[in-house]
Amino acid sequence: MRIAIAFMAAAGALVLTACGGSKSSSPTEPTTTASTPSTASHVTTTALPKATVIAIQVKDGKPVGGITRTDVEKGRLVDLVVHSDVADEVHLHGYDLHRDVQPGGTARIRFQAKIPGVFEAELENRKLQILELTVR
Numbered sequence: 001m002r003i004a005i006a007f008m009a010a011a012g013a014l015v016l017t018a019c020g021g022s023k024s025s026s027p028t029e030p031t032t033t034a035s036t037p038s039t040a041s042h043v044t045t046t047a048l049p050k051a052t053v054i055a056i057q058v059k060d061g062k063p064v065g066g067i068t069r070t071d072v073e074k075g076r077l078v079d080l081v082v083h084s085d086v087a088d089e090v091h092l093h094g095y096d097l098h099r100d101v102q103p104g105g106t107a108r109i110r111f112q113a114k115i116p117g118v119f120e121a122e123l124e125n126r127k128l129q130i131l132e133l134t135v136r
């Protein structure tokens with residue numbers, strides 16, 4: 001029994017830290033929708049939703065200026081744009097979105113920041129983190 005529990009704990013830790021491969025479902029099932037803001041009476045925004053653009057430049061296989069750290073509001077539309085001089089795959093953890101990038105090319109991942117938390121994006125093949133995204 002003791003061993004089983006220890007193993008499960010270890011497996012749990014693995015799921016949290018492991019990258020790629022694991023097809024684990026997120027531990028917190030977001031079944032409950034966020035409370036509707038009762039204060040929003042007049043919405044006079046334009047039709048086009050504004051996206052927060054996160055641009056990252058990869059040079060010599062490394063993010064220029066180091067890991068980009070950005071905060072966005074929950075529900076925000078985010079455009080993650082990665083220019084790279086090497087072939088790799090951009091992987092946004094948590095949301096589990098992937099996009100291949102060619103040398104000299106651009107990978108664009110557009111998504112809505114629905115899940116709160118801190119997420120990293122990396123160059124998957126290099127196992128190199130390029131972004132720390134906080135959704136609050």
Ligand SMILES: [Cu+2]
Binds near residue numbers: 092093
């Ligand atoms: Cu990854």
